[in-house]
Amino acid sequence: MFAVVACRECLKKRVVDLNDKSSTCPYCGTSGPHKNLKIYFQSDDQSLVRAALRQLTGFVPPVEKKQTSDADPYSTLEYRYEHCHSVDEKMRVLAEGLTAVYGEFTFEDLEKIEPKHAEKYLKAMLVEGYVHETKYGRYTA
Numbered sequence: 188m189f190a191v192v193a194c195r196e197c198l199k200k201r202v203v204d205l206n207d208k209s210s211t212c213p214y215c216g217t218s219g220p221h222k223n224l225k226i227y228f229q230s231d232d233q234s235l236v237r238a239a240l241r242q243l244t245g246f247v248p249p250v251e252k253k254q255t256s257d258a259d260p261y262s263t264l265e266y267r268y269e270h271c272h273s274v275d276e277k278m279r280v281l282a283e284g285l286t287a288v289y290g291e292f293t294f295e296d297l298e299k300i301e302p303k304h305a306e307k308y309l310k311a312m313l314v315e316g317y318v319h320e321t322k323y324g325r326y327t328a
């Protein structure tokens with residue numbers, strides 16, 4: 188009987204023959220009995236056990252980086268704002284985006300994104316409840 192076990196010292200997984208009572212880890216040289224090791228997979232067919240080991244150790248796909256998490260929140264906000272289709276969407280993106288960038292934002296911060304209608308948007312965002320004023324001239328979503 189063969190099995191995939193994890194070394195109790197270095198925790199690396201390896202294949203052992205359970206007919207042997209003990210073995211030595213090829214990675215860290217620790218030897219010890221098999222009976223207390225955690226068994227991940229076992230079979231009489233050694234090739235199945237080796238395949239299981241490969242799956243357990245080798246075939247973990249690398250975590251893909253999300254592009255958006257690399258971009259800074261300000262360019263993300265500008266990009267999203269340019270692609271808004273409705274006034275409602277614009278207010279939502281502004282409220283979320285400015286809060287993400289500044290925590291609390293000011294009228295001037297809003298004006299950088301929306302130079303023409305900043306005042307109109309700020310008023311509407313307050314009325315619609317997208318943002319609220321935390322103290323004079325400071326807003327947050």
Ligand SMILES: [Zn+2]
Pocket residue numbers: 194195196197198199212213214215216217
């Ligand atoms: Zn080891």
